[in-house]
Amino acid sequence: MSTSISAKLASLGHALTPASTPVANFVASVQVGNLLFISGQIGIEAGAAAHPGRLGRELDAEQGYQAAQRATLSVLWHISAATNDKLLRVRRVVRVGVFVASTDAFTQHPQVANGASDLLVAVFGAAGQHARAAVGVAALPLGASVEVEAVVELEPGP
Amino acid sequence: MSTSISAKLASLGHALTPASTPVANFVASVQVGNLLFISGQIGIEAGAAAHPGRLGRELDAEQGYQAAQRATLSVLWHISAATNDKLLRVRRVVRVGVFVASTDAFTQHPQVANGASDLLVAVFGAAGQHARAAVGVAALPLGASVEVEAVVELEPGP
């Protein structure tokens, strides 16, 4: 049984690749009490958005699902960094916000957001089930198609 | 005096009608400590958005107010489900996020969001007064006009 987040992801066929660390006056995550707030993440590759474009125009819902999954891998990177990569330090994923760059005619934001939700439950099981808000926005940093932020409840520990 | 959320809503002329339960890998609400995080809700009727359209185009601010009220009834359904329908289990409505599908020329998002705020205060009194963020987004799931999410502080209890 996997006891690290990275090993669990590997067993699911995903690599835990380093997500960018903010170079501005904010940080990737802040812990307050047992709650960990993770900054909004987009998938980045070689300094550019991994899945650029807008849902309903350049991308369809299945491609958006992949983009949400990719952004969630960055969320998981920061969870791993904050928990010393220990899977069991995550008691519960509390809330996930999924911002989808979309045309005003696009309506399948939930299908896109499932790319985040499915990966979180694959990694954490029932503890990965979260409250969620999924909305369609005008644009995202670097022209990304999906941004994911999260609040996670942690077990006490090193 | 009403002691259940459903009776209080009935006294206000509203029926507490079942809101949809997520069929994906997320849940309607998550409690962490005494905080209850409720997923973003839209009004749904017969599988479709109850108030579809975009503010500033198909809908005006008064219709948006109704849509926000309707979405908040779904929020209240999930609060009721998490509190065994007990009005006094809600110590405080902490934060409400109101996402309004709007044109880029629409500016009356606060008037729309008041449909959520007014109902919460009608139900919970001073405990219903909350911090709020109201913004205009490009599009919402199912073509809904308003989505409402909430964080609520609960009293301990069954």
Added chain:
Amino acid sequence: MSTSISAKLASLGHALTPASTPVANFVASVQVGNLLFISGQIGIEAGAAAHPGRLGRELDAEQGYQAAQRATLSVLWHISAATNDKLLRVRRVVRVGVFVASTDAFTQHPQVANGASDLLVAVFGAAGQHARAAVGVAALPLGASVEVEAVVELEPGP
């Protein structure tokens, strides 16, 4: 050394000017435990948005930075009001949400959001470093260009 938020801002060349108090059924901030949730703020002058317009059309990133800074001054007003203006009551700025009214072609939301982040760190030092989500929305109340909301951890005290 400045021990009040207003004096610290003055030392940075900013005046702490009264932000609007909601006239609807919500409030500027809600404290739950040691967390203070502050409502989404826009800069307001004489009843109108201080920095109206949309990024990528009427405003460029530098003007957006100023708008984000201005909205954050309103956030700081409400933090000051909740803490009796005591700088050291703020243990940590936990999360900041920055909503940027933008065209769908605009990609510099992080640069805009830095107007919020830079001011918070200038005021609170390392305690001002926060988790952040920055997204581009269709429109904001009163036609504002930037809205900023925050969650802050407080030290116990009067």
